[in-house]
Amino acid sequence: MAKILLTGGAGYIGSHTYLALVEAGFDVVILDNFSNAKLDVPNRLQNIVGDSVTVVNGDVLDRGVLDALFADHKIDGVVHFAALKAVGESVEKPLDYMHTNVGGLLNLLAAMDAAGVRRIVFSSSATVYGDTDVQPIPEDHPRTYTSPYAFTKIAGEQILEQLTDDWAVGILRYFNPVGAHKSAMIGEDPSDIPNNLVPYIAKVATGDLEQLGVFGDDYETPDGTGVRDYIHVEDLADGHVLSLKSLIETGNSHTVNLGTGEGSSVLDMVRSYSKACGRELPYQIKPRRDGDVAVLTARPEKAKVELGFEATRSLADMCRSSWAWVSGQIRNDRD
Secondary structure, X not given: OOEEEEEOOOOHHXXXXXXXXXXXXXXXXXXXXXXXXXXXHHHHHHHHHXXXXXXXXXXXXXXXXXXXXXXXXXXXXXXXXXXOOOHHHHHHOHHHHHHHHHHHHHHHHHHXXXXXXXXXXXXXXXXXXOOOOOOOEOOOOXXXXXXXXXXXXHHHHHHHHOXXXXXXXXXXXXXXXXXXXXXXXXXXXXXXOOOOHHHHHHHHHHOOOOOEEXXXXXXXXXXXXXXXXXXXXXXXXXXXXXXXXXXXXXXXXXXXXXXXXXXXXXXXXXXXXXXXXXXXXXXXXXXXXXXXXXXXXXOOHHHHHHHOOOOOOOHHHHHHHHHHHHHHHHHHHHO
């Protein structure tokens, strides 16, 4: 049984990937500093899998923590999520993002190299494509950045591309992960007003927010609102498992998009979530935001060819699972 280090494994995507890896037969060690994850996530994971969860509370910026972890565990590969991820915040705090996202990756790679571990799946992003009219976007599209966050993802990719041939690297560029685990025991749980659409809609559905702000209804799309490629977080987690398996089995690196290849508008998502929660959700049209593009979708064929990956869960599945998670937390708070 291969043992995998999952940095940022208590976060939204990391926790779902933990479950997918365990289900696939991997032994997993989570490293997380819990700066953007709830402390009860390991207990939730333990309740889902019915077994103990190995967690190291530490930071990828701490080389001592990393060296001790690699000494204590015979790690065969790494899935690296640990990073700061808010585009707007990155504009306000660019040095923090460079330090954590780029410095953290370099620190991790140095510790991996010292331990002889040279298999890594890197959490990248569709933000590396910048603002483009090319839709859907293929992997060979030129990279450019519109925020310090996007810059750190491009820098991370470029660093990984410089590694020698005895390394195997999976670079996964994903689009808009949403939804929650089928158990409804883990899901996206932002601590304040979220930047992403679905958790914002969820707060409207719960009554925490009065209405949704829809930024622009005059784009050249079917209903005038922005169109994005939403992917269920469980599909995304499965993609990380397939990437890791490919690295271990073939030793060959890859760079792929993880998306559905299909776009859904803001109002499509509002209608689908309204159906999931059983009531019409109020929204207000607002002016366009600077930097927003009309359409952003993935060309997903390469991931299918190289990894056997294909997203299977629908927009309705995404909304139903999100609502099951969110409404469950409401019930727990009342109990």
